[in-house]
Amino acid sequence: MTGAPDARPSSSWSLMASELSVLFRRLRTWAMLLALAAIPLLIAAAVKLSSHPVAPGRGPPFLDRITQNGLFVAVTAMTVSVPLFLPLTVGVVAGDTVAGEANLGTLRYLLVAPAGRVRLLLIKYVSAAAFCLAATLTVAAAGALAGVALFPVGPVTLLSGDTVGVGESLVRSLLIAAYIAVSLLGLSAIGLAISTFTDVPVGAMAATVVLSVVSQVADNLPQLEWLHPWLFSHYWLGFADLLRQPVSWTSFGNNALLQAAYIVAAGALAYGRFTSKDVLS
Amino acid sequence: MTEGSPPADLAIETDGLSKRFGHRTVVDGVDLAVPRGSVFGFLGPNGSGKTTTIRLLLGLASASSGHIRVLGGEMPSQLATVLPRVGPLVEGPAFYPFLSGAANLRRLDSADLHASPRTRAARVDEALERVGLSHAAAKKVRAYSLGMKQRLGIAHALLRPRELLVLDEPTNGLDPQGTREVRGLVRSLAAGGTTVFVSSHLLAEVEQMCTHVGVMSVGKLVAQGTLHELRAAGKATVRLHTPDIEAAVRVLTRLGLQSELSPPQPGSYASDGRSLVTTGPAGHDVAPEAIVAALVSNGVRVRGFWVENASLEERFVSLTGEGFDIAG
Missing domain, CATH: 3.40.50.300 (P-loop containing nucleotide triphosphate hydrolases)
Incomplete structure (x- = not known):
């Protein structure tokens, strides 16, 4: 019996594909995505069924525009989801990455396979990032569908006063979704780092979500103004620039840079912890 | 070892x-x-x-x-x-x-x-x-x-x-x-x-x-x-089945083996015979066949003779201690 490694090593994508399939075949993931999809549906239904027209400036941004143009359902829903619903679901997925495997005991089997600790960490992060994108796109897609189904659709007037067609406005929606997905990458990295410190996934999830709330609260305290540009949630709602003509990429760039810094910092922490950790679960 | x-x-x-x-x-x-x-x-x-x-x-x-x-x-x-x-x-x-x-x-x-x-x-x-x-x-x-x-x-x-x-x-x-x-x-x-x-x-x-x-x-x-x-590493035990207890004990003692009378074994075939248990052969210096030869030449009627290795269980318990206390 020869146990020597096969001459044809499998590609590294095997585990990545497996990781994504485990994530997206899981009932919990689908429940979270469905809950996220319910947000735009709820908004659209509420506006449709309400007898009072929405006064401009009341409620979430863009809410008053929905009755004139269904394309605003997606933007409104994304804006509503950013502070809590998206961080909540991202916290669940990111907090579960390592701690969830440790809790099941599968972490030890992945490591003795051997998956490689750094490789496993990278794959876990990529899958968490994939969820960020899936979650945001779910809100955007459900919003677009609900808007098209329930309201008239037409050219959209941007914040800069220019008018763009339906196709262009859909592209803008996707840009916002991309912006928000990028916004959540820092939080995902933080969740991954926390996840390497515990074998209790619920603890890592809760800590991640709490941090996202703390960051937003701190961002609203004028006394902490010096800290604001460093908070990972600082640019979370700064996607209005994507609704101008021409598109201003400054906030997108700033946001991406800030998130990258958090990925590096939290990634280093996760690396330091996970590569030296005694896996006793 | x-x-x-x-x-x-x-x-x-x-x-x-x-x-x-x-x-x-x-x-x-x-x-x-x-x-x-x-x-x-x-x-x-x-x-x-x-x-x-x-x-x-x-x-x-x-x-x-x-x-x-x-x-x-x-x-x-x-x-x-x-x-x-x-x-x-x-x-x-x-x-x-x-x-x-x-x-x-x-x-x-x-x-x-x-x-x-x-x-x-x-x-x-x-x-x-x-x-x-x-x-x-x-x-x-x-x-x-x-x-x-x-x-x-x-x-x-x-x-x-x-x-x-x-x-x-x-x-x-x-x-x-x-x-x-x-x-x-x-x-x-x-x-x-x-x-x-x-x-x-x-x-x-x-x-x-x-x-x-x-x-x-x-x-x-x-x-x-x-x-x-x-x-x-554990000591083997010799079990002898004989009606001539006293003679057997004398022979075994001469060979340097300690013996004691054991209760009749379940399933013993002879009603009049009794079992004798000895520990040894001490230090492996007496071969089992030598014991039998000595017994027979001294007129001891051997009805059964077994060499039993120390059970691994006894060895295990002697190494790790007995009881339900979980170490550490």
Whole structure:
């Protein structure tokens, strides 16, 4: 019996594909995505069924525009989801990455396979990032569908006063979704780092979500103004620039840079912890 | 009692292996020598440091001091080339409850860079077949019984041809039938040349399938060697069945053996005969046949004569202590 490694090593994508399939075949993931999809549906239904027209400036941004143009359902829903619903679901997925495997005991089997600790960490992060994108796109897609189904659709007037067609406005929606997905990458990295410190996934999830709330609260305290540009949630709602003509990429760039810094910092922490950790679960 | 084999023949070799958690020393200066091709029983009561030692061997935890070589490779630095050749079952099976048995195996197999994805499905089917789980391959692991999970864990260890199997309590949770199957499986794998390192707190299990034994007690390796060596270290007992008690005692005393009268054994065939038990032959200097010859030449009617090796159980208890107290 020869146990020597096969001459044809499998590609590294095997585990990545497996990781994504485990994530997206899981009932919990689908429940979270469905809950996220319910947000735009709820908004659209509420506006449709309400007898009072929405006064401009009341409620979430863009809410008053929905009755004139269904394309605003997606933007409104994304804006509503950013502070809590998206961080909540991202916290669940990111907090579960390592701690969830440790809790099941599968972490030890992945490591003795051997998956490689750094490789496993990278794959876990990529899958968490994939969820960020899936979650945001779910809100955007459900919003677009609900808007098209329930309201008239037409050219959209941007914040800069220019008018763009339906196709262009859909592209803008996707840009916002991309912006928000990028916004959540820092939080995902933080969740991954926390996840390497515990074998209790619920603890890592809760800590991640709490941090996202703390960051937003701190961002609203004028006394902490010096800290604001460093908070990972600082640019979370700064996607209005994507609704101008021409598109201003400054906030997108700033946001991406800030998130990258958090990925590096939290990634280093996760690396330091996970590569030296005694896996006793 | 360690066998004097050259290091190249060892599948697992540790040198002063220790692991401390804070002030608690869980593994204390363990020098394991597991010969290639052996079925090595790693025996010890619960909490004696067996599982921690296994975690150290597989690079899951880092040793506080000491060296480890597995299949000739230094651990954990050569982990990437060593572990693909090792089939693991560490501290019980662990699976994703929301995936089927087959999906679980495919998932864990995909973590191994050297496992070919082309043959994956076939290898999974074969491993499931081997442990008798083919019928439950599509069933979610959530619905598996403990014994089925244990079998699936063993199937996982068999996904690829391995040079070494590290099986931590492999028969845990299995019914007697399953236990027999695992023993048979271990024997057939060993016959194929695979080294099997199997931990257990059940002596009978180790006695039935192992060629070598290491005994752990409170973090220390207190004995190691072949099953035969470990048995021989204890004193053998001679049991004699005879009606001529007094004459027999005189002969035995002259040979330097202590004797005592034992109650009639259940199933004794002679109603008038009584049993005499002696300890020895002390120091192996009196051969059993010499005892019989001396008895017969002195007119003792020998109706039955047995040499009983010290049971491994007595040896085990003398090494690890008795009772339910969990060490540490």
